[in-house]
Amino acid sequence: MAAKIMIVEDEPAIQELITYNLHQTGYGTICAEDAETATILINNALPDLVLLDWMLPKMSGIEFARLLRRDERTKLIPIIMLTARTEESDKIQGLEIGADDYITKPFSPRELVARINAVLRRRSPEVSSEVVAIDDLRLDPTNHRVSVGSNIIELGPTEFRLLHFMMTHTERVYSRGQLLDRVWGDHIFVEERTVDVHIRRLRKALQSVGKDNLIQTVRGSGYRFSTEFADNQHYIKSDKTD
Numbered sequence: 755m756a757a758k759i760m761i762v763e764d765e766p767a768i769q770e771l772i773t774y775n776l777h778q779t780g781y782g783t784i785c786a787e788d789a790e791t792a793t794i795l796i797n798n799a800l801p802d803l804v805l806l807d808w809m810l811p812k813m814s815g816i817e818f819a820r821l822l823r824r825d826e827r828t829k830l831i832p833i834i835m836l837t838a839r840t841e842e843s844d845k846i847q848g849l850e851i852g853a854d855d856y857i858t859k860p861f862s863p864r865e866l867v868a869r870i871n872a873v874l875r876r877r878s879p880e881v882s883s884e885v886v887a888i889d890d891l892r893l894d895p896t897n898h899r900v901s902v903g904s905n906i907i908e909l910g911p912t913e914f915r916l917l918h919f920m921m922t923h924t925e926r927v928y929s930r931g932q933l934l935d936r937v938w939g940d941h942i943f944v945e946e947r948t949v950d951v952h953i954r955r956l957r958k959a960l961q962s963v964g965k966d967n968l969i970q971t972v973r974g975s976g977y978r979f980s981t982e983f984a985d986n987q988h989y990i991k992s993d994k995t996d
C-alpha cells in the first residue's frame with residue numbers, strides 16, 4: 755500500500771513541488787495550507803506521515819505538532835518539520851516536541867524523499883515495500899504476494915494490509931479502533947465489527963497453510979499477531995467478555 759503523506763504548507767509553489775516529487779516516488783498526498791484544514795483532514799483519515807511547515811498562518815507548525823503529539827489518536831504519526839530557520843535552537847525545539855526529523859529550506863526533492871523513506875522505514879514498516887518474513891510465512895509488498903514455502907496464499911487487499919500491519923507489529927494487542935486507524939486509516943465511517951469480518955477472512959486464508967493460530971483474539975481487548983502464543987491460545991487471559 756502506498757503511504758499517504760500529508761503536506762501542511764501555505765506556499766503553493768513548495769506544496770506543488772513536494773506533491774509532484776512524492777507522486778513520482780509512488781506516495782499518495784493530501785495537502786492543507788494551515789493547521790485548521792489539516793485537523794479536519796486528519797479527523798477524517800490518518801495520514802502515514804505529516805510534512806509540517808514551521809511558519810504557517812495562524813497556528814504555527816510547532817504548535818500544531820505539539821497538538822498532534824498530545825492527542826491519543828495522532829500522537830504516533832511520524833512528523834517531519836520543514837523550515838527556513840537554521841538556528842540550532844529551533845532545530846532542538848522541533849525535535850523536543852517529538853518531530854521525527856527536520857529539513858531546512860531550500861532542500862532537494864531527493865533529500866526530502868530519502869528522509870521520508872527513512873522515517874517510514876523506522877516508524878511505519880507496514881507501509882514500507884520491504885519483504886516481511888516470520889518463520890516461513892513471507893509477505894512481499896511489491897507484488898502483493900503472501901506465501902508459505904511454495905504455497906501462495908490468496909488474500910483480498912484489506913486482508914493483505916491487515917496481515918502486513920500485524921506482521922510488522924507482532925506480540926502486541928491492538929484494539930479494533932486502533933486497527934481501523936492503522937490499517938483502514940479511518941475510524942469514523944467504518945464500524946468496528948468490520949475488523950472482525952476481515953480478521954475472519956484472513957484466518958480462513960491462513961488456515962489453508964496451518965498458520966491461522968498466529969492471529970489471536972484477546973477477549974475484551976482486540977487482536978494480536980504472535981508466534982509465541984500460537985501454540986497455547988487457551989492460556990490467554992480474559993478480563994472481560996466482548
Ligand code: CA
Nearest residue numbers: 764807809810
Ligand atoms: Ca510557510
